[in-house]
Amino acid sequence: MFSSVNLPTFGRKARREVRRIGLQLSNLPYRIIESTLVQLHFDLTKSFRTRMTPGRIELRDKCAIYLIYPREGVYASHFLALEYLVASGYAPVVISNMPLAAEARKALADKSHVVMERPNFGYDFGGYRDGVLFLKDKVNELNHLVLLNDSVWFPLPGSYDWLARMERSGKDFWASIWAWAVPKREPEDFRKIDWRIDKSRRHFHYASFALGFSAKILRDASFMQFWRNLKLTSDKDLTVRRGEMGLTRWVMQNGYSHAAATEMADLPNLLSSLPDHELRRVFDELISVNDPDMVDFRRRYVAQVDVATVNRTDLEKIILCSVARQGASYAVAGLLVRKLGFPFLKKSPCSAGTDNVRAMLAIASDLARNGENCIAQEIRALTGKAEEAHQGAPQELRLAS
Numbered sequence: 001m002f003s004s005v006n007l008p009t010f011g012r013k014a015r016r017e018v019r020r021i022g023l024q025l026s027n028l029p030y031r032i033i034e035s036t037l038v039q040l041h042f043d044l045t046k047s048f049r050t051r052m053t054p055g056r057i058e059l060r061d062k063c064a065i066y067l068i069y070p071r072e073g074v075y076a077s078h079f080l081a082l083e084y085l086v087a088s089g090y091a092p093v094v095i096s097n098m099p100l101a102a103e104a105r106k107a108l109a110d111k112s113h114v115v116m117e118r119p120n121f122g123y124d125f126g127g128y129r130d131g132v133l134f135l136k137d138k139v140n141e142l143n144h145l146v147l148l149n150d151s152v153w154f155p156l157p158g159s160y161d162w163l164a165r166m167e168r169s170g171k172d173f174w175a176s177i178w179a180w181a182v183p184k185r186e187p188e189d190f191r192k193i194d195w196r197i198d199k200s201r202r203h204f205h206y207a208s209f210a211l212g213f214s215a216k217i218l219r220d221a222s223f224m225q226f227w228r229n230l231k232l233t234s235d236k237d238l239t240v241r242r243g244e245m246g247l248t249r250w251v252m253q254n255g256y257s258h259a260a261a262t263e264m265a266d267l268p269n270l271l272s273s274l275p276d277h278e279l280r281r282v283f284d285e286l287i288s289v290n291d292p293d294m295v296d297f298r299r300r301y302v303a304q305v306d307v308a309t310v311n312r313t314d315l316e317k318i319i320l321c322s323v324a325r326q327g328a329s330y331a332v333a334g335l336l337v338r339k340l341g342f343p344f345l346k347k348s349p350c351s352a353g354t355d356n357v358r359a360m361l362a363i364a365s366d367l368a369r370n371g372e373n374c375i376a377q378e379i380r381a382l383t384g385k386a387e388e389a390h391q392g393a394p395q396e397l398r399l400a401s
Contacts (some may be wrong), residue, residue, distance in 0.1 A: 001072070005262070005270065015312040016127035016200070016217065018055065040104065041239075046118070046119075046130070046166060046261075048216050049118070049119050049354070050116060050117065050118045050119075050130070051099075051116070051333075052114060052116055053108075053109045053114065053116075054113075054114055055092075055094075055108075055109040055110065055111070055112040055113045055114050055115060056105035056109065056110050056111070056112075057086060057091050057111065057112055057113045058091065058094065058113070059091050060089060060091040060139060061091065061115050061137060061141065061142055061143045061144075062088075062089050062090045062091070062142065062143055062144040062145075062146075063090060063092075063113070063132035063138075063142055063145050063146075064085045064090040064091070064092045064093065064145075064146045064147075064148060065092075065093045065094045065095060065126050065128055065132065065143070065145070065146070065147050065148070066085065066092050066094050066095070066112075066128075066148050066149070066150075066350065067096075067097065067127040067131070067147070067148070067149040067150065067170070067317035068094060068096050068127060068149070068150040069096070069097045069098060069120065069149075069150065069151075070096065070098065070100070070104070071098065073101075073104065074100070074104040074107065074108065075373050075374070076374035076377075076378070077150075077153050077375050077378055078108070078150060078349040079107070079111060080219070080374060080375070081148070081150070081155070081163060082108070082111040082112060082155055082331060083093075083111065084154070084155050085148075085163075088161075088163045089145065090163070091112075091113065092110075092112040092113060093112065093113055093114055093116070093131050094108050094112045094114070094115045094116065094136065094183060095116045095117075095118060095127040095128075095130060096115065096117045096118070097118060097123075097126070097127050097130045098117070098118065098120055099117055099122040100117055100379070104117045105117075107315075108360050112151065112182070114134075114232060116130065116131070116134065118130055121232055122232030122233065122234070122239065123234075123236060124208055124209075124239075125230065125232070125238045125242070125243030125244075125245075126232045126239075126242070127248075128147050128149075128208075128227075128243075129227050129230055129232065131147075132181050132224070132227045133227060133228070136218065136224060139218050139223070140218065140219055142213060142215065142218050143214075143215045144166075144167065144213070144214065145148075145212070145213045145218055146166070146210070146211065146212040146213070147208070147210070147211045147212075148209065148210050149208070149209050150183060150397040151209050151346060151347055151348065152209045152210070152329075152344040152345055152346050152347060152376045153344070153345045153347065153378070153379075154210070154344045154345070155190070155247070155343040155344075156342070156343050156344070156345055156367060156375060157202075157367050157370065157371075157373050157375070158341065158370065158378060159337070159341045159342060159343035160261070160342075161343075162176060162210060162242065162343045162344075163212075165261050166261065169230065170257075171211060171214070171257045171258055171259045171260075172213070172214045172217050172256035172257045172258065172357075173206075173210070173211070173214070173217060173249070173251045173256050173257070174212035174213075174214075174258070174259060174260075174261065175207060175210060175211050175258075175259075175260045175261070175265070176206075176207055176209065176261050176262060176329070176343070176344050177205065177206075177207050177260050177261070177262045177328055177329050177342075177344075178199070178206050178260050178263075178264070178327075178341075179204070179205060179206075179207060179326075179327035179328075179329075180201060180203045180204050180205065180324075180327070181197045181198055181199050181201060181204045181264075182195055182196065182197060182320075182323075182324040183198075183201075183324065183399075184321055184325050184350065185324065186235050186293070186320050187294050187296075187297030188295055188300075189319075189321075190298065190314070190317045190318045190320075190321040191314070191317055193317050193321045193324060194322045195267065195268050195320055195324075197263075197264070197265045200252075203245060204245075204248065205240075205244040205245040205247075206244070206247075206260060207244070207249040207292055207327065207329055208244045208247075208249050209329075209344060209346075210344060211247070216384075217256055218254070220254070222250075222254065226246075226247070226250050230234050230242060230243070230246070235298070236250040238288055242375055245256070250328055253322055253394060259294070261310065262328075262340055263330050265321070265327060267320065267328070267332075268316065268320060270274075270335075270339065271316045271319060271320070272316065274321040276353065279315055279316065279325075280315065281334075281362075282315075282319055282332060282334070282335050283315045283319060284359075285334050285358070285362055285396050286298065286322050286332065286355075286359070287316075287326075287331055287332075287333055287349045287352075287354045287355075287356050287359050287360075288322065288326065288330075288351055288353075288355070288382075289326065289330055289346075289356065290326075290352075290358070291326050291349055294321075294322055294326075295353070295355070298318070301318070302366070319341075329342075329344065329346055330346055330349065333345055333346060333349070333359070333360075333363060334359060334362060334366065338365060338366055338369070342398070345375070345379075346357065346372070347382065350379060350382035350383045351382065359382045360383055361383055363379065364376040364379040364380055367379075377398055
């Protein structure tokens, strides 16, 4: 058992909460100014600082706002995403949160309805807002509108068709996946994880990298009002609360039907069904971004437990605990790709620590199994390591029942 390393967590929790409250109070004056004067100035001067380039794709009854932030340049995967959207009957509106090189601008315009270059204010929801407001006179004529951004690669080779699944669902609001529908636990309390999905939880939200709206929502005047009233901020956490969480709450409070293409209610059963070596691989390749407590805990766990006879129930619960804390699209990205055909893969783990890099390189190998592709190549390029750096499949271990 691992009880020998169950360290007290009250002190750490208290310190973290004090720091959080202190930071909020120190930022309060700027947030007030930013929510009024800064956004007012942004909206008033936006037309002078926004560059619009007409594209070759005519506007259709289905439209996709595709937000990009190409700090390292426009990649082949950007065009892969645009080709997927156009082939699915969508007219892409490309929003770039930074200036584009002339060659990239032209190439993007060839595969979109319009390309908008705007100042990077408000993160993804700032760009989404400008895209929705650009379409304000056309929204009522659309049957579907989707919001997507390049914080993820999509569509992944061999994955399910997210747009087709969304359209068949009949739901008013559609996403790829959700986060924080399960109560979080401190890593040391992993055995207490209770995998009960509750979408009424305060911080529950659908992931903003892929969202879809039906005509029913688009014809609701309060939909456009939500975007007009959305307060932009340069604070990432506040953007999540006002944007991802705020939009999710708006959908639910207005009584619209909603779902994710990949629902995670059955995750415990999926983990239980895995052979020992596959479960160990999921554990070894857990991705932790901005969760140092979980990273530290896993290292202590591996160092102190007898990995040859570890209780597989412990591994399953640690995996569930990690997903509850961070979301499945991060924590078990490889599992989603291999077992569920998930079409999206977050990019940020490529530069977020050695363990995460190793996990991403393993996913690249999985994606290239049926032939080399641009996404696998870009994963390797962003990690800055050759595929040989990956140590291969995890050792098959005998897990105690």
